[in-house]
Amino acid sequence: MSDALSYDPILLTVLGGLFVFPLVWAISHLTPRPQNARPNPLSAPPQPAILLYRNGFLTDANPKGLALLETADTNPEIWVTLAQLLKPDFPDFPSTQGNNQERDVSTFTATDPEARGLVTLEQWEDFARVRLTFADPDAPARGLPNIDDTALCAPYPIWISDKSGEITWTNEAYIALANRLGHASEPLPRLFASDFDPDEPQRAKAEAPNSDDNLWFDISTRRKGTSRIHYASDANAIVHAEVAQRNFVQTLTKTFAQLSIGLAIFDRNRQLTLFNPALIDLTHLPADFLSSRPSLLTFFDRLRETRMIPEPKNYSSWRQQIAELVIAAADDRYCETWSLPSGVTYKVNGRPHPDGAIALLFEDISAEVSLTRRFRSELDLVQAVLDTLDEAVVVFSPVGTAAFSNGAYRRFWKTQPETNLSDYSTRDALDMWQERFEPSDIWTNLEDHLVDINPRPDLVGAIKTKEGKTKCIRAIYLHGGNKAVVFSDLPGALPTPLELGTIAATTYPACEEEVAV
Helix, strand or coil: CHHHHHHCHHHHHHHHHHHHHHHHHHHHHHCCCCCCCCCCHHHCCCCCEEEEEECCEEEEECHHHHHHHHCCCCCCCEHHHHHHHHCCCCCCCCCCCCCEEEEEEEEEECCCCCCCEEEEEEEEECEEEEEEEECCCCCCCCCCCCCCHHHHCCCCCEEEECCCCCEEEECHHHHHHHHHCCCCCCCCCCCCCCCCCCCCCEEEEECCCCCCCCEEEEEEEEEECCEEEEEEEECHHHHHHHHHHHHHHHHHHHHHHCCCCEEEEECCCCEEEEECHHHHHHHCCCHHHHHCCCEHHHHHHHHHHCCCCCCCCCHHHHHHHHHHHHHHHHCCCCEEEEECCCCCEEEEEEEECHHHCEEEEEEECHHHHHHHHHHHHHHHHHHHHHHCCCCEEEEECCCCEEEEECHHHHHHHCCCHHHHHHHCEHHHHHHHHHHHECCCCHHHHHHHHHHCCCCCCCEEEEEEECCCCEEEEEEEECHHHCEEEEEEECCCCCCCCCCCCCECCCCCCCCCCCCCC
């Protein structure tokens, strides 16, 4: 029996199946199935290709439809091209677009069962809509963006171009813009001349063929397969604002170019944004350096290098001084006079500007300073001459305050009118004089003379001090309403007819001139 079992193949096969089949059944039924099993692609709803034609020309299409037309070698915008693409699978598809007044709907089934395609043709008047459905997930339009009614009805222009730059799809806003610019006769007009870079936004102008109505847009481009999707946003307001700002800056530049005061405007980041030619003349800084928009610190460092700014006593605190300058200029508190080693004197003012900017104004006041110094020198010379006189002299301004006096006056009256000129008036002087002299009617006449700003004859009188010393008082009208009062000695007896305590028209040794009452 053992020999029979060893050599009977049929029996061996039956016995092997009795052992193997339960094992296979157990493995197939007891092994757990994966929870995230991939679904059957045929169970997903297919995405149709939709194309819209008018009088045999393509007017709109979704991405699936555009991808289908991209496979053609002829013009993709005409009906014949679509018919050539569909006839191999749909031989009954019409070669030309019909023109029916009533709406007509036809369906065509693919002759190849594996294609599992269906074409729906809807026609009315001069319009035709073609809807092509593929059950195969690897249909021609896979990988293109899904553009639906949201993109079609977007308020800003959107369009798709192929790898050669030809436009293959547009939304309603793009067509409206084309009609506005006069491209209504073209099916898919090209409104922008530029080829847009997908990496960064660009600003472009949509030009009208027969008009100056040019519109500006900011274009953003994205790649999708071999196509490019373009999004346009209105930039007219920005462009017009930039043009207005540029014109305003040019106007300011022309105005500032005529100024003799150097102007340097630094923005909120403390970069030089505007300067005039006078700044170059005053600071001797090269134009290319100023045009490079240096920072405020760099600007002052260059001024220091060229010795066009007073040398700081402590260079370690130089940057801190510049920071304080910026704060003072922003608060409209910066005003300094720079005396340079070359002998030139500049007046520098800092002024705040909108949006955190500051302006520095450089004015050459060398001539003014020189004139002031020369005038002061002349005044000092006049003062020195007056101080050499023995007569006591004091001068009052038209408003009745002391302008200056000489040394003899200050010694005789033991006062310093110049120390506080505004408090030393003619009234103060008359009170002080009357205390030193004997009572007399001279003071009333002298007061009337000093108060009157109109030209009057000089007054001359003689009076004795309480110490018994005789003095000659003379009130002189000067140019511009100024008055001078001179006290001089009268040695010996009073000359006739000048009498003590009177005012007369005569000559006397101290003046040697005739005076009138």
